[in-house]
Amino acid sequence: MAATNLVNAEHVSKTFGTRIVLDDLSLGLSRGDVIGVVGRNGDGKSTLLGILTGSIEPDTGTVTHTGSVSIGVLAQAEIPGPQQTVRDVVVGGRPDHVWASDPQARPIVEQMLADIDLDALMVELSGGERRRVGLVALMLGGHDLLVLDEPTNHLDVEAVSWLAEHLRQLQSRGVAMLIVSHDRWFLDEVCNHIWEAHDATVDAYDGGYAAYTLARAERARQSAANEARRQNLVRKELAWLRRGAPARSSKPKFRIDAANALIEDVPDPRDKLELARFSATRLGKDVFDLKDVTFTLPDGRTLLNRLTWSIGPGERIGLVGVNGAGKSTLLNLLDHQISPTSGRIKQGKTLRIGHLSQEVHELDAGTELGQERVLESVQRLRQETKLATGEEASASNLLEDFGFTGQRLVTRVGDLSGGERRRLQLLRLLIEEPNVLLLDEPTNDLDIDTLRVVEDYLDGWAGTLIVVSHDRYFLERVCDLTYALMGDGSCVLLPGGLDQYLAARRRRESGPSKSQQVGQAAGAAGSGPSSAELRRARKDMSRLEGQMARTQSALDQLHQQMAEVATDFQALTDLQGQASELENKLGELENAWLEAGELVEEP
The missing domain is CATH 3.40.50.300 (P-loop containing nucleotide triphosphate hydrolases)
Structure with a gap:
């Protein structure tokens, strides 16, 4: 693993009774990594988090933490002390005039705890309120790594959206995160990697939930026949991701083309007209x-x-x-x-x-x-x-x-x-x-x-x-x-x-x-971009999409040439250098496209 990793796990295994939960697993995460951990209940997600944070000892293998890395953990159950107040947990007992002057603490406390008295005892709060308090304390703790187990539980849609934006700000400051969540919108908004726990192993995917779904569908299409049921559900979900909400379409066009090729034979998730007709026969006119x-x-x-x-x-x-x-x-x-x-x-x-x-x-x-x-x-x-x-x-x-x-x-x-x-x-x-x-x-x-x-x-x-x-x-x-x-x-x-x-x-x-x-x-009218700025941004996006498509095509040709000269080390090295230059150029074009896309919401 790279030396810059905050946490490294090497050849880790864990067994409960006769059941192997994790088997010879090696992985790690660095500063700025925001990793969503997904998988069925019981497939080892919480065990993996426990091993990486040190609360669970592996049967074999080693887990190392770089330097004095600070890890903050939001577990699914928080047990407060009998006299502990919200103020003690969140702002270290500081009075209002002190913590409110902190530009980092004030917006978080006011947004997440607006309806909670800071002087209330933790034991008097509901489970959902205690969870929000724990989440706020974690975000204000100055940790290098945040481990969040279902952080969106007990939060409404507005609070989830706000939390995603704030976690992106923490990530921009180098904070790493491990997130277990079933909230797929949230995972897509905040994560730059996905780990899928299954069958005692963990598969790693680059990108958020949408990118993970595309990559998983590609793997599923090439897998054995006994995976047909899971494959169909994943490809059906991918079809909705591409045809559904506009927010899902904010991807470079050449990546959209790859997804479209995968799902070209997949129908819409449901036939609305047929279902409406059938519903009327079951329900009549009035509901x-x-x-x-x-x-x-x-x-x-x-x-x-x-x-x-x-x-x-x-x-x-x-x-x-x-x-x-x-x-x-x-x-x-x-x-x-x-x-x-x-x-x-x-x-x-x-x-x-x-x-x-x-x-x-x-x-x-x-x-x-x-x-x-x-x-x-x-x-x-x-x-x-x-x-x-x-x-x-x-x-x-x-x-x-x-x-x-x-x-x-x-x-x-x-x-x-x-x-x-x-x-x-x-x-x-x-x-x-x-x-x-x-x-x-x-x-x-x-x-x-x-x-x-x-x-x-x-x-x-x-x-x-x-x-x-x-x-x-x-x-x-x-x-x-x-x-x-x-x-x-x-x-x-x-x-x-x-x-x-x-x-x-x-x-x-x-x-x-x-x-x-x-x-x-x-x-209502806001302070958004002018019409001229929007037109210019759309032209930039169109121009950049053409450049990205040409760059991707050239990169694909290089990869094909590399496969043909796989036994010629010198030729392979030369082609690899050219490929690296094209990959860097493609990354720069994507960043420019995303910056222009922030001004324009694609239809």
Whole structure:
């Protein structure tokens, strides 16, 4: 490994019982590396982080830390001291006038802890609040390496976006990071490398999540036939990445061409017209009609104010808003679990609602369901279910897709981990064949491979879908419309999606405008580039794309020549020198293209 690495692991192995989790693994990370660690639950991600940070000893091999490297760790469970306050943890007990004068501490504390009293005891906070406090303390700790295990848990879409921007600033100052997360938008925004843990080894990929998906699809296409199922899901996701949200298209054109060649025979993730037609036959004309609905909390705060909204068959709606804006409350109102303070909510006559809440208490060990075996609990619901595609899916096949195989099929439900219970809860909901799905934070505790399975299932599911989630990637992947609860009782359609929502929130927080409409706030004139600057930037991008394509073509020809003279050392050395020059030139062109692209958002 290079001498500049902060952490090196050489020939590391780790076994738990008879199961080999990591086998003869060698890797390292340097300053400025931001590495996303992905893989199925149980494939060794947390073990890998523990070995690299020194909290877990490997069975064989060595782990070395360069010099006096400082490592900060955000674990999934934080245990505070009995008299420890938020102020103690975050700013070392400093009074407000001291820490507020620190230009690094002030924006972080004010953004992430705006609703938390700094003098509150840590033991009195909720799990999500304690996690935010730990995250802030870590970012202010001056560490060389940050190890973040699911940092976006309990954060809303706006906070995740802010966190990504701040971590990019830390990375520009040379801070390295190891991030375990199922939030694929977040991984794509902040990471410059991806490590995939699987089968006791780790595969390394350059770039963020989108680049990893492309590289993984290339490998999968060349793999053995028993990888066909995984290959199809990855290529389907790549097709969406290229055809989906505009933010995914901000890549140089010659790289887009490579992706297009890979997915040219892959259809769109779902046939919207066919699903809409099928949904209408299952649901009829009416699904939900809300008329002047108001909901007020006992403390007097109004979450919904005279909301009138008609939701039709086949609509796929993503619902966003800050924590406490009333998203879960709205789902409970639609399901008639609670009643509005005033107004009326009418349901269609043929509705079969499947409501996934954030709680999994019904699967606890002390319940009747918690004593059942996994396979029995699903077979009791239905031996076989018919998917929207018309295909029959057995309970055992669906369980396998959701990661339940072998011994896990006969494990008691109450003995499953939190993530496994969440997967089972979602599977049991889907197998009952509802025609309306209300999903409240469905991605919690699910790994990326399981999320792909859920997305693939929902692609062929005909019905009305309403999703509350902080997972931006999942929302954009499965939903066609986005609405926002703005915290003032209004619910607003976002034609521009989550980018429009975040722009509106930034204007609301920083500007003097009191406008209540997202469309007005997001569309208001800003201090962006002039028309002449935009035209010039577009011309620069077009020119640079041509130069990059020609440079890449020349580099490809050199690589072909190198393969032909592989046995001629002198010729190979000369060609390698030419290739290095072209690679440097290509890197300079890409940087220039990205700088121009910051002014222009590609259509």
